[in-house]
Amino acid sequence: MRADGRFMRRRLLTDSLLIALLLPLLLLWLDGRTGLPEANRMVYDRLLQTLPATASGDVVIIGIDKRSIDAIGPLPWPRSVHAELLERLAPAAPRSVLFNVFFDAGSARPEDDQRLARAIGALPVYLPLDYTHPSAAAPGVRTGFTDPLAMLAQHAEGIGHANVAPDADDRVRTIFRYEGTAERLVPYVGLLMATGAQDASPANPVFAPRGDWSKLSRFGFRFAGPAGTYRTESFIDVLRGAVSADSLRGKYLMVGALADSRVNDQLAVVGVGARSSMPGVEIHANAFDALRQGRTLEFPTPVAGTLWKVVPIWIALALFLLSARHALASAMLLVTGCALLALIAVSQAHYMPPIATSMAGIALSYLLWSGRRFSAMLLFLRQRIDALNAVPSGAFEPPTTPRAVALDAVEERAHSLDRAIQRLVGLQAMLNESLQMMPVAVAVCRADGVIAQSNAVARQLLTGQPAIAGPAGAGDPLEGRNLLDILSRMQRKTISDGLQADAADRWAQAMDGEYTTAGHDVLRVHAVQLAGLGDAPGTHRVVVLRDLTTERRVQGERERWFAFLSHDLRSPQVSILSLLALHADQESGRIDTAQLVQGVERQAHRTLALTENVMSMIETAASRQDLSAIPMGDAAMDAIDASWHYAQSRGVLLAPMLGDDDCIVRADRPLLTRAILNLLTNAIRHSAPGRTVHVCMSQSQSALHGGAVGEAVLSVRDEGEGMSAEKLARILKTDARERAPGQPAHAHDVQGWGIGMSVVHAVIERHRGWLDAHSAPGVGSTFLLGLPLQALSMEEADYSRNTPQSAGNQRMLPTL
Template structure:
């Protein structure tokens, strides 16, 4: 397409100037250029008429005195005889002498002309019939010269043809007119130069033309009729004009306005056509500008073509360089050409066509815009067809029935609408698909900036920032996506990382090391979630756009938790359960060696203790497994009754150690939805720990209370177990709380590991919470909160 566009641009640059050169000579642009020329001439300052030009007017008074026109040539001879003593520079008779008169009159006029430089005009008339072939072609135009006697006596002969334009107004004259046989100069050109004859250096005759006009020139009028000094013909004959009026002057003899000889020419700038200028005054203005070198020239040929071509080429170049400002460039060029044309006419006296180059600039803009628009529409058609050809599977939108398209534009518009609908549908489906994926998914740019994320990814990465709660206010992307616009690598850098090596099958990154390093680590969030990043580049199939990445955050939390549980279970079996068995084997070995400290009673006692420890740990481990299972049998049970069951289970051990259990005052505080047996076993673990850490004679207080919510409805049931044992300092209290969240027994907190882990797991699974407080020497208090529900009778009625 680029090659085609350049070819069309060059074609316009070549043909458009030629077309404008041709159109500039045709109706329409000719009139437009003429109107601009007239407007500029009206606003131009007028030149003062030269005092070196004097008109000898054939006026009404002279006709009344000398008789009706035409006059005898003897009168013209007397006029020249009267002027000869005053030595005028030259005399022009704007009177045709092409018909013979009385021989004596012609002879006297020729004799009078011998004493002065007299110029005679040639009349435009058809050639005699002998110059053409009768019956085959019409007579060709030509010039009728004065009678031979006068022609020989004249200082120079020239044409005075003032051809009007299509609006019947005279604006210009031609320095040369005629045919190849006779190319006559303008008589004013001879007068201005003082020559007897003149010819162009290299005349360029129009091919197959009957008439040729060369070297067109224009003139500014010195003023309306009567602007030049005029003396009456009869006054000159009578000798009543001062001699200084004629000395060294150019005299023009012709009919003036009041002669009524129908020698009026409608001249541009002289007013209405009926109020034109006499022919002698038109020639006076033309001769004046020729003598003073103020003639207005009209370029032709190469100069005219360059004047029309250069603005078109400049416009096309501007359009090519800056398509965005094409209209501004065209307007600026048009103003520039208009200004140059006005300056050239006013200052350099060169009449350049202005409307034609402006039309050329406008035509260049229209053609260029049309071709650009056509190319753009062609490109749109190809891209729309390509978009509609993309398979969308189940996401293909339903095409609504529509009447047949009336033209290609409507057809392409519908195709574009369908392509847009398909793109919108596909984009919407893509966003929804990403949003609904259970795995954490991101779509990122090549530099790691997040463009889209789903809820699972937001739940993981919003923990990666210290101000994660304010991410929504700091985002720069999608208003509905708190991660849009964020930098993925900056979020990952805020998380603890464990390097585990390259992910299997990871795609190489075009950014050296960045994506590769990100995929060789595991990240942990403050909430304990663990994930690993896997990214695949998109748009690497030759697309010109930078690749994007689809990033999956593989959740490893369950795997790592299971791994820790396996490790703890292995430690439990390899250490905790093995230790009592080793003790039994040691006692048996000592007893077999005859050690007196291991007599039969001591052996039985030691073996019994070891077995009891093994059973207790196995029972605790099984209880933990049951607590973490989902096989809870929930029912509405009174929390007070559950607490009493737990106290009954440890009553004997408390009595043996001398510890007094203080039961709750009432077991009617309220019910909880719970697995009664498992909840009682968890409370028994707390009571066992309290009894084990209490001195003989101390008390363990079990209290139960109901806490309604703000509306007075059932809220929470609070159960506290407080002992009077040795208590714990801050360090031991912290380790005890940590043990409550450990799955198995902790070696650093003897006796607290599984018991507190079971309590925390059971209470949490029931929707409750556990808090512990203690001080050295002041005992320890466990506070449990469980959501209250309706009692058993209410549950049965429901």
């Protein structure tokens, strides 16, 4: 690497390009985190004051207040009350009426619903949709929009959503014109009322992926004033005719609960002074009035918003490169220009860009660029000086190369340093990287076995650490340790004789065996001595640790399965041939056709059961670790469902008692279900008709305090014939795969507890659990299966106990 002017310029340009690529990504990520959203909201609140906002006299609120509730009665009111209100309003001929009330369920008196439907049909009435957010819904409750009663919706002028989503500071600033999914996109009810139900859908909607809930076309608006700014008439006054029809003629009427109605319909808003809360009906009145008068504040589309955040960064970096001396002035000028542009956009075009994010991006780009500019030379010199100090005696001087004119004394010093270390550093870096990139375990050792350097694969094989290749010079946990001593402490299998005892031949002895690590990995050593300088022998060896784990495991599995297949799977077939031979011997009369069919069927079922369990064993041994946190009770219920029909066919009752504990374990659900199913199948098979198999689950201790881990214990208890202690011990300790070649299974094992229990053993071993049982002849058997509970940290436990459900979009409207 040449330390000339061109290198420094290229480095500065490269750093600028990296900033131009990575800073926008960082800024877009930070824009959804704490800090920038708050700054953008603060700027929005300040700029919002530049918009005009006056309450229109055409908007009148008919309020459900305390006086109306005292006169009519507590909420919800009968539908006949609302019908009577509309009948009173009909002579006044209002332009439209918006009910800030949900009518999504039928009343106790169908005639009241019919009367309300007729009253709605006589006027242009708009009805809201009730919305239930998935995070706020109770189990079994339908989420999303709920339509008003069908007969009411048919007579309404329009129906739309009335969702108001407060920002993270719980203050209302904006509403979405459209919400829903691709199957049903619902317009805002105030938008329908303002446009005469013309804007039922956007022109080019862009929906959320995977069918998630979509919110489109957000708009902001300035509130005309605090609560009570719009003309308000009491519901009871209008109902009793105390309000003249002429005063309501041609008005836009909104019916809803006021602040003193004691209905939880108050939301915080911005820009209205000290009284910062407002009932939902007045929020809708302000939003509707802003839509009708065309004074809404629009927000950029996702693409336009991204450009507003990214383009200022690119402009700033271009100015910095063109005039590095005036970089600070350029940054300040850009920040001022963005602020002025945002002010003009808001006041003249009613358009709100993410100005705080844009200004933060300019500031960050200046800080990063100037920091890289001033540290580039210092970093370069420091790296060269450190490398020079690490060079051993006799380092080669690189050949003289043409150099560009130095910019200053510091660069001239960099030239002299770089010439001294260029060749050695390049060679060392190449060797180090090559060693780390090797896919096999490699270590460089001294003659006495002390490790000088090792790669990531060797560290994983000898220490169990993950095989992550670190940068050159990173800490090596094996450095300074003696490889020969490490090997001597491992289990060793000698390959050939002729071992030498003296230290000079310890490497030959090490290469004459296979070693098994504490993690049950199998390896073999191959060492090659490096050549020294001139005629002197080398003092180091390159040692390759060949990993034979997979090869030996496959070899062992092959031998065990061959032994099993040679006997266990042949046994049912031999039995079938014996039955056929007995049947063919007609003179003996030892077996008739019915007995033959029954025997063949029984052996065929044995063959199928053995084959199914063999496949389960193969799947358990061959599948990768795909563990996840699951409730153990779910796997137990899956197994109970799978064995239900078998239990019914044998007249056995399954009695699950799984308790209320979650019993979260880390497991492969299909394999765990298979193991439990095998235990259930054995219990059912060994139970007489009319007996019961009990399935219980519990946990030994809480897993919610400081990461302490308990155990989830599942028990399967039958009321069958039981078994002796000898047979029980054989079942618990014997794995069908581990029998010696040609060793037969006991007859009872083959028919009831053979390969099926091998599956259970394999699954339990895979999940680091345990299996136990107790039984006695005539009293049945109980098998216990234990797995460690999934550990939870204290923070996770406190969070799961104390975090309330998010309400998402707040329901503003009471169900009346």
